[in-house]
Amino acid sequence: MTTVETKIQSNKAIASGSVVNDFSISVATMNGSGSQTSNLTLLRALFKMGIPVSGKNLFPSNIQGLPTWYTIRVSKDGYLARTETIEVMVAMNATTFAKDQAALVPGGVFFYADDIKQAITRKDIVAYPMPVKKLAKESDAPASLRTYVANMVYVGVLVQMLGINPQRIEQALDFHFKGKEKPIKLNLDIIKKAAEWAEENLQKSDPYYLEDLDLTEGQIMASGNTAGALGSIYGGVQFVSWYPITPASSLAESCIEYLPMLRTDPETGKNTYAVVQAEDELAAIGMAVGAGWGGLRSMTSTSGPGISLMTEYASMAYYAETPVVIWNVQRMGPSTGLPTRTSQGDINLTYYLGHGDTKHIVLLPGSVNECFELGWKAFDLAERFQTPVFLLSDLDMGMNQWMTSPFKYPDKEIDRGKVLWEEDFEGLEIWGRYLDIDGDGIPYRTLPGNRHSQSGYFARGTGHDEFANYTEDPDVWVKGMDRLLLKFEHARSVMPQPEIVKRKGATIGVIAFGSTDPAIREAIDYMSEEDLEVDYLRLRALPVVDEVRDFIRKYEHVYVVEMNRDGQLHQILSLEVPERATHLISLTHNDGLPLTATWIKGAILGEERN
Amino acid sequence: MATKKQSKINLINLSKSDYRGAPTTLCQGCGHNSINSQVITACYELNILPEDIVKFSGIGCSSKSPTYFLGRSFGFNGLHGRMPSLATGALFADTSLTGIAMSGDGDTISIGMGQFKHVMRRNLPMVYIVANNGVYGLTKGQFSATAEEGLALKGHGQNPYMPIDIIWEAVVGRATFVARSFAGDPKQVRELLKAALSHRGIAVLDIISPCVTFNNQDDAHHSYAWGRNHEVALHDLSYVPLAEDIMVDYDEGESKEVDMHDGSRIMLRKVASDYDPTDRSTILCMLEDANTKQELITGLIYIDTEQQALFDTYNLPEEPLNRLTNDRIRPRRETIDKVNAMMF
Ligand SMILES: Cc1ncc(C[n+]2csc(CCOP(=O)(O)OP(=O)(O)O)c2C)c(N)n1
Ligand code: SF4
Ligand SMILES: [Mg+2]
Numbered sequence: 001m002t003t004v005e006t007k008i009q010s011n012k013a014i015a016s017g018s019v020v021n022d023f024s025i026s027v028a029t030m031n032g033s034g035s036q037t038s039n040l041t042l043l044r045a046l047f048k049m050g051i052p053v054s055g056k057n058l059f060p061s062n063i064q065g066l067p068t069w070y071t072i073r074v075s076k077d078g079y080l081a082r083t084e085t086i087e088v089m090v091a092m093n094a095t096t097f098a099k100d101q102a103a104l105v106p107g108g109v110f111f112y113a114d115d116i117k118q119a120i121t122r123k124d125i126v127a128y129p130m131p132v133k134k135l136a137k138e139s140d141a142p143a144s145l146r147t148y149v150a151n152m153v154y155v156g157v158l159v160q161m162l163g164i165n166p167q168r169i170e171q172a173l174d175f176h177f178k179g180k181e182k183p184i185k186l187n188l189d190i191i192k193k194a195a196e197w198a199e200e201n202l203q204k205s206d207p208y209y210l211e212d213l214d215l216t217e218g219q220i221m222a223s224g225n226t227a228g229a230l231g232s233i234y235g236g237v238q239f240v241s242w243y244p245i246t247p248a249s250s251l252a253e254s255c256i257e258y259l260p261m262l263r264t265d266p267e268t269g270k271n272t273y274a275v276v277q278a279e280d281e282l283a284a285i286g287m288a289v290g291a292g293w294g295g296l297r298s299m300t301s302t303s304g305p306g307i308s309l310m311t312e313y314a315s316m317a318y319y320a321e322t323p324v325v326i327w328n329v330q331r332m333g334p335s336t337g338l339p340t341r342t343s344q345g346d347i348n349l350t351y352y353l354g355h356g357d358t359k360h361i362v363l364l365p366g367s368v369n370e371c372f373e374l375g376w377k378a379f380d381l382a383e384r385f386q387t388p389v390f391l392l393s394d395l396d397m398g399m400n401q402w403m404t405s406p407f408k409y410p411d412k413e414i415d416r417g418k419v420l421w422e423e424d425f426e427g428l429e430i431w432g433r434y435l436d437i438d439g440d441g442i443p444y445r446t447l448p449g450n451r452h453s454q455s456g457y458f459a460r461g462t463g464h465d466e467f468a469n470y471t472e473d474p475d476v477w478v479k480g481m482d483r484l485l486l487k488f489e490h491a492r493s494v495m496p497q498p499e500i501v502k503r504k505g506a507t508i509g510v511i512a513f514g515s516t517d518p519a520i521r522e523a524i525d526y527m528s529e530e531d532l533e534v535d536y537l538r539l540r541a542l543p544v545v546d547e548v549r550d551f552i553r554k555y556e557h558v559y560v561v562e563m564n565r566d567g568q569l570h571q572i573l574s575l576e577v578p579e580r581a582t583h584l585i586s587l588t589h590n591d592g593l594p595l596t597a598t599w600i601k602g603a604i605l606g607e608e609r610n
Numbered sequence: 611m612a613t614k615k616q617s618k619i620n621l622i623n624l625s626k627s628d629y630r631g632a633p634t635t636l637c638q639g640c641g642h643n644s645i646n647s648q649v650i651t652a653c654y655e656l657n658i659l660p661e662d663i664v665k666f667s668g669i670g671c672s673s674k675s676p677t678y679f680l681g682r683s684f685g686f687n688g689l690h691g692r693m694p695s696l697a698t699g700a701l702f703a704d705t706s707l708t709g710i711a712m713s714g715d716g717d718t719i720s721i722g723m724g725q726f727k728h729v730m731r732r733n734l735p736m737v738y739i740v741a742n743n744g745v746y747g748l749t750k751g752q753f754s755a756t757a758e759e760g761l762a763l764k765g766h767g768q769n770p771y772m773p774i775d776i777i778w779e780a781v782v783g784r785a786t787f788v789a790r791s792f793a794g795d796p797k798q799v800r801e802l803l804k805a806a807l808s809h810r811g812i813a814v815l816d817i818i819s820p821c822v823t824f825n826n827q828d829d830a831h832h833s834y835a836w837g838r839n840h841e842v843a844l845h846d847l848s849y850v851p852l853a854e855d856i857m858v859d860y861d862e863g864e865s866k867e868v869d870m871h872d873g874s875r876i877m878l879r880k881v882a883s884d885y886d887p888t889d890r891s892t893i894l895c896m897l898e899d900a901n902t903k904q905e906l907i908t909g910l911i912y913i914d915t916e917q918q919a920l921f922d923t924y925n926l927p928e929e930p931l932n933r934l935t936n937d938r939i940r941p942r943r944e945t946i947d948k949v950n951a952m953m954f
Contacts, residue, residue: 221954222953234946235940236936236939238931238939239702258949262949263941278695279727282695283694283724283728286688286693287695288699290695290700290702293700294700294701296703407949407953414939414940446684448703448707449932450684451659456661456682458676459687460686461689
């Protein structure tokens with residue numbers, strides 16, 4: 001295999017005043033220009049160099065032609081949130097050339113494709129031209145692949161100029177192309193040529209360097225959607241129905257990718273699962289509810305617009321007590337909103353989805369690893385409580401690659417809940433589908449296919465008594481709804497506990513959930529540097545457990561930080577602890593971009609020092 | 611005495627009452643009641659174990675029907691227009707079960723048109739009855755999408771729109787079994803139901819089922835009178851179960867036979883014209899012709915026994931998915947390292 005030999009070693013003597021492993025790179029390209037492989041190669045190479053790194057694709061809702069940015073943050077301190085500053089810009093897009101230049105910090109670096117004939121106007125940055133077109137043309141790549149390999153030119157230049165370990169680049173390409181020699185060689189060749197060109201023609205005069213570290217040992221890199229799919233597979237998912245929608249599609253697509261490997265019966269070669277691409281979300285949830293009622297571990301995945309279409313069946317599943325797992329990978333609404341931008345705007349919608357008195361179990365994974373963990377746990381909860389269980393992720397967590405701790409094999413046996421089969425009817429004194437025998441609000445269910453003559457019942461969304469018979473009796477209705485509430489309160493007690501991070505001398509608290517976690521943690525460090533110590537509670541589920549109420553009662557101010565306009569979680573928590581409502585302060589930011597520590601710190605300090 | 615008792619049970623020792631449901635709450639004389647009793651009789655006569663059937667329905671008077679038949683069977687009364695998706699998911703749980711779905715013209719052709727089309731495309735093995743009365747019975751007699759143009763209904767004026775023909779939709783939607791019948795012709799309904807229960811794939815039965823309360827005027831196309839005066843059966847249809855090796859002595863050229871997957875047969879005795887229900891290309895002409903002549907064509911309109919059914923494409927295990935033990939649905943412990951290694 002070809003190896004990239006760069007002379008970057010000559011730069012080993014890093015001058016004082018240099019910035020090592022602590023900056024953000026932004027790659028400005030055009031959507032559909034094939035830069036994804038290049039960006040992922042960079043990200044993975046840095047990860048393998050042992051540098052904590054995160055990559056975020058900030059892309060428009062478009063297939064080809066609109067500007068898109070890929071930002072990579074390297075942080076020796078392990079911070080993975082988005083930053084507001086960009087130190088290194090790779091300018092491949094003529095239409096945003098001026099804007100990209102303006103975005104750099106003073107002293108920043110500007111790598112640009114030299115076919116863009118626009119002026120470098122800033123005097124306080126270092127600019128390096130890159131002969132992108134020329135090198136692509138000189139490469140062995142067939143004409144059809146030329147624009148694609150052109151993106152490898154900037155990879156090569158960055159390898160040389162920032163000091164990326166070339167072996168790691170090779171490793172990344174090997175992974176990306178699944179060991180296929182031809183594409184690996186093609187890409188490596190052009191990276192090598194570009195690195196050589198940079199070595200001969202560019203004089204390093206900027207302070208930014210990358211160096212091997214050992215801080216990513218034992219970590220993996222994955223997206224939340226891949227993790228969610230794998231979690232579901234380990235949770236024993238048997239039925240997946242879905243309808244494509246950004247940013248949820250890759251969750252179902254990952255199920256399709258990994259199910260054959262993990263869930264083909266080794267003895268019989270048969271599938272222990274089924275996946276159906278439905279005609280819309282109404283049908284996707286209909287199928288999932290049908291399968292859940294039939295006794296399969298079933299799930300569907302969608303985003304806000306799909307969730308609204310699923311409302312009627314979610315309501316019915318709540319009332320007819322049918323288990324089903326529903327992923328909501330949130331994007332920015334209302335309506336189509338900003339379909340490729342992230343948000344946490346569906347928490348209210350999801351928690352109360354339905355008509356009448358509905359409320360649901362909502363799991364809130366705060367990391368890619370947790371998408372896996374809560375992904376499998378969701379099925380146990382859905383079947384135990386015979387109800388829909390939602391998982392709320394978002395575009396940032398779902399679609400971007402994150403470094404995360406490895407997936408852990410489930411540490412609990414599968415819990416199928418209260419199900420009666422033929423033999424269970426022997427000696428059974430009384431059974432009604434909705435009869436609460438144990439006093440926990442959870443009745444016993446039977447599944448179609450049970451051949452015992454007493455096992456069948458007619459499920460319905462209409463009023464029913466304990467024996468599943470139709471009734472409109474007011475007392476029976478009230479009793480039934482009260483039992484559902486009892487069941488919900490019972491579920492509350494076994495919800496995943498929040499994660500609480502305490503600091504000595506903390507006087508205020510912060511509550512957040514989901515993908516904002518890295519930004520919150522970073523902000524807490526920064527506030528500590530300014531002598532404000534903050535305790536942090538990361539919510540992992542609704543309904544909230546007692547620990548959350550206790551946390552809220554503990555501090556003079558508790559800030560609820562979330563990515564929506566109206567402070568939806570803040571509203572929910574205010575109802576949970578009404579007597580502390582005036583001490584709960586809502587901090588929201590919702591512009592479609594992942595939260596930054598700078599914003600959080602500014603917002604909290606602003607309030608506290610006011 | 612003993613022989614008398616025996617005559618009241620079928621081959622699996624069940625009596626008719628084992629196939630009944632709760633007493634009907636539909637209006638007296640409603641066509642749906644008549645269909646329901648034929649479902650009961652067909653299943654009884656075919657010796658089907660009620661627990662081998664799963665019932666599905668949407669919302670409407672017609673969709674209430676599954677309450678009134680096969681009380682021992684599992685069933686799910688789903689959402690208005692969304693029954694097909696529910697049935698699709700549920701039948702994956704145990705593909706040895708037979709689905710019987712009951713819907714209305716509003717449930718299937720108005721709000722449910724999309725799911726109706728897609729369940730046909732997937733060829734879900736299920737009997738799909740549409741009890742078609744040209745109105746929304748349950749919401750008190752509004753026009754449905756199958757109501758004929760110009761139909762006048764009390765309190766609702768005149769229907770200004772053209773009707774949708776369920777049979778056309780089913781044929782164009784590539785359903786593999788398409789039949790029309792009339793609730794006032796119980797024998798034909800029963801024989802068609804039996805044939806449909808043997809079909810491996812979606813079996814769409816459009817059954818004109820008069821709503822005696824809102825749309826039974828003699829000149830209304832979904833009334834008893836209209837049905838009686840305008841019904842033209844394509845053939846005299848009888849279903850021959852596998853066990854009965856009956857020699858039917860029809861004259862050569864007088865009858866046609868369709869072999870079903872389970873070994874049973876449908877015998878179609880020629881009535882007036884020659885009609886071949888396996889030839890899709892002529893159906894629309896035939897229907898259009900009947901429309902002009904104001905004929906209500908009934909019988910087996912189309913059948914395709916070759917097309918693979920939904921579950922045939924899924925490589926599912928022998929035993930039902932909903933009976934797989936935990937160790938078969940969770941990957942083994944040693945796989946997790948491999949998975950993590952795949953995550954770079
Ligand atoms: C989402 C929704 N919209 C409207 C209704 C009200 N609704 C109940 S039954 C029905 C029409 C039923 O008509 P059809 O399917 O023809 O049944 P029929 O009563 O005529 O047998 C309507 C509109 C409903 N239940 N759900
Ligand atoms: S209203 Fe019409 S459709 Fe409904 S039960 Fe009465 S007769 Fe039948
Ligand atoms: Mg109707």
